[in-house]
Amino acid sequence: MTNETLTPEALPTKHLYEMGLIGNCAFLALVNKDTSVAWLCWPRFDSSFVFGSLLDSKKGGEFSVRPAQGGSFSSEQYYVENTNVLRTEITTADGRYRVTDFAPRFAQYERYYKPLMLIRKLEPLEGAPRVRVVCDPVGEYGSKTLSRRRSSNHIAYLGLEEEIRLTTNIPLTYILDEEDFALNEPKYLVLTYGAPLEAPVESTSERFLSSTLEYWRKWVKSMSIGNFHQEQVIRSALALKVHQYEDTGAIIAASTTSLPEAPGSTRNWDYRYCWMRDTYYILTAFNNIGHFEEMERYFHYIANISTKVKGKYQPLYGISGASELVEQELDLEGYMGNQPVRIGNDAYTHVQNDVYGQVLVALLPLYVDQRFVNPDRTNPEALMYEALGLIKTTMDVPDAGLWEFRNLAQYHCYTYLFHWAGSHAARKVARTLGNTAMEALATELNEEAARRIEQCYSPELGAYTNAIGSPHLDASTLQLILMGYLDPNSDRARKHLEALEKELKTAEGLFYRYRHADDFGTPETTFLICSFWYVEALAVVGRTDDAIREFEKLIGYTNHLGLLSEDVDAKTGSQWGNFPQAYSHVGLMNAAYRIAKKLDQPGFI
Structure with a gap:
């Protein structure tokens, strides 16, 4: 060094x-x-x-x-x-x-x-x-x-x-x-x-x-997993497990801080915090492997955050639920000389409006999954009304989006997708509770969110762009397929996926988050969880052979122990970004689950 x-x-x-x-x-x-x-x-x-x-x-x-x-x-x-x-x-x-x-x-x-x-x-x-x-x-x-x-x-x-x-x-x-x-x-x-x-x-x-x-x-x-690449799924699950701070239930994004997304990029961030944007994917991963205890602990962490929120949710919180995560730069060499070295993360100050839907989707199982008992301890109606109210008040508010742009606010498709998914979840809870007023509010917001998502559709591209009025494509819109907004058997889903492939996929099967410039220039490395989202999308639309092929490429980007980083350089296969990245392992687990489900269907051997 x-x-x-x-x-x-x-x-x-x-x-x-x-x-x-x-x-x-x-x-x-x-x-x-x-x-x-x-x-x-x-x-x-x-x-x-x-x-x-x-x-x-x-x-x-x-x-x-x-x-x-x-x-x-x-x-x-x-x-x-x-x-x-x-x-x-x-x-x-x-x-x-x-x-x-x-x-x-x-x-x-x-x-x-x-x-x-x-x-x-x-x-x-x-x-x-x-x-x-x-x-x-x-x-x-x-x-x-x-x-x-x-x-x-x-x-x-x-x-x-x-x-x-x-x-x-x-x-x-x-x-x-x-x-x-x-x-x-x-x-x-x-x-x-x-x-x-x-x-x-x-x-x-x-x-x-x-x-x-x-x-x-x-x-x-005690894991319930299919036979598809079991060894790598097990290693990913073991890595994810130890990223849960059991005392509070929080799950951090990565073990480290300030490992650069690309050498010399200055994209060196502290990831030892809990991002609300990733709640849905984490809970899905634990549910897919049948591990209930970790889900329950994480639910309680999210519910604890929810009960103390005043006015808005932050994009991320500390493992104790702390809300102030002031960013500082330290006088250290940095990894391989890469500076700055940062602790804290100023993203906590950002406006990221998808978090309200994330919370609603995350809390849904507490009220509809029969494995949970005594859901009234978290005051469901108050939590649901508060999150729905925040969706309603932010429907016309631009935000920093999933990728936390520091100097750019837009009406992001991904945000509206989680408005849509969150209100859909709240409607299910309302029906469980027999609350017709809440159901009506959730239905209204669900329909309005869908209208906003459609405003992101570009007939010229045959795809949904990253934001209303934007020409740019973004890997986060793969979630339109994965979360069921688009019918996976429809021409629109097929063409949307093809447009994203053409714009964001590398020859090696890796996926960029986006290709346009942001606050720090044009991204140099691919964000690994996006590549796993792509694999999931292939499986969902029925391109199972393609999904298997691309998945097997991706597991070649682990280190000697099967551990994944945040980012990968498509040209060299180099690992960059914080390490190990819990969310990369979440991506792998969820992609393997989607493929395993397809392989269990008639017609596959």
């Missing part, structure tokens, strides 16, 4: 994020193939990093188990099958060793044990490897150096609100002095924030490991 921003010409032909994700729904971490922890924020997803070499090689601290100084090595990284337990095997001239990294998670005392605890198990595999352990956490995004206190069997790192403690059976002198040592038996590193490990390190680590493996395997076994 350098302070010099890399241009596309200076980069390798294909850039991948060569690191793995671990987590337990209380924290997330990214581990490089050299065993270093590139990213770990404590005590929350949106807290400062304690290890952040991903964004600054000098200020980001370090936690690594590398070979003895000066030795070359090769690395292999993989997950224990059907789990979020990560293994990195290092081969040196002296021998081979393995580091197993995991965040403990398992059932205990009728709830889940998910401590702020990273456990690293070191094992010799061949020969006589020598390793060096470095543990140097930092605070306040690298601006704070922590002091160290040595105790009998642990090292305490002091200076944050709570103590970080490294408990280990490795001689502390080797770690404090950063000296290499012979790894001739299993060793354990248990790093905690707040409550420390007060138990035998070897036996407890092994118990936590076996219990965590068992938890993840049972979770996967």
Whole structure:
């Protein structure tokens, strides 16, 4: 990593994020193939990093188990099958060793044990490897150096609100002095924030490991998925799961901040927040795999937001429901020199009117799905009337749209689609509740939203444009097909899809969000979830063979562990944008589900 921003010409032909994700729904971490922890924020997803070499090689601290100084090595990284337990095997001239990294998670005392605890198990595999352990956490995004206190069997790192403690059976002198040592038996590193490990390190680590493996395997076994590319669907589901902050139920867009959408683009954003625009897709993904618990937790997060909204919904909220997410720039190198490094996200100030329909669609199952009981606890009529009222008052208000244009307001087709879908959902709830006045209001808004959507139709293009009076096509209008506004068997749906293919699809099967210039110029990379929307649309209109072919192209854009980024460079296949991107994995899961449903129909083998 350098302070010099890399241009596309200076980069390798294909850039991948060569690191793995671990987590337990209380924290997330990214581990490089050299065993270093590139990213770990404590005590929350949106807290400062304690290890952040991903964004600054000098200020980001370090936690690594590398070979003895000066030795070359090769690395292999993989997950224990059907789990979020990560293994990195290092081969040196002296021998081979393995580091197993995991965040403990398992059932205990009728709830889940998910401590702020990273456990690293070191094992010799061949020969006589020598390793060096470095543990140097930092605070306040690298601006704070922590002091160290040595105790009998642990090292305490002091200076944050709570103590970080490294408990280990490795001689502390080797770690404090950063000296290499012979790894001739299993060793354990248990790093905690707040409550420390007060138990035998070897036996407890092994118990936590076996219990965590068992938890993840049972979770996967309880998934209801088809046979279509099961391995990738499982990996995507496991990645999505750990992006849920279980304490509140919020699901963040991505693990990271400020990884550029394209090198030198300055499109570097903090995605460790919960976007209302993605609610429908997330809930659909969990419903498609039959995981009810995550849906319910997320419903409660959304319902909690809904009950405190005054006047308007924001496009995004913090994992605690916080509404002020003030954007700041930090004095850090940036990923591969890409600046600015941002925390917070000023998109919270934007007008994004599709959120009202998103909330209504999201809350619909609470009142019509028989798996939910006692829906009156969320005061459904008040919530529904409030959201419908907001749709009515914003029907003639331009907004920033799905893609959060910072200096452009339009009457977006996607916004009207969610006005249409949200009022349709409210009408179903009204019928369930027997509220004829609410049903009449929802019907009125549904019909008005449909009229606005039709104003986006261009007879010349044979397609719906991104906004009323706009000539531009936009991948978000694929949702006209996916959400049932357009009859998938109609000529209009077929021609609309063909027009989007012609304008936005690359030869590699990737899809741009749009091709026109925005506040930062013309987009350089494709937005991966749009490509999965395209696959879904192909399946819905009956082009199943095309959908399978394009899906199988897209899974080639994962890293070595099956993890997806936010963006992909169509020319090189490079991963860009924040990583891992939960919504890219949502897109994959939903596309696979659509295809699997088609393959289950008569006529397919």
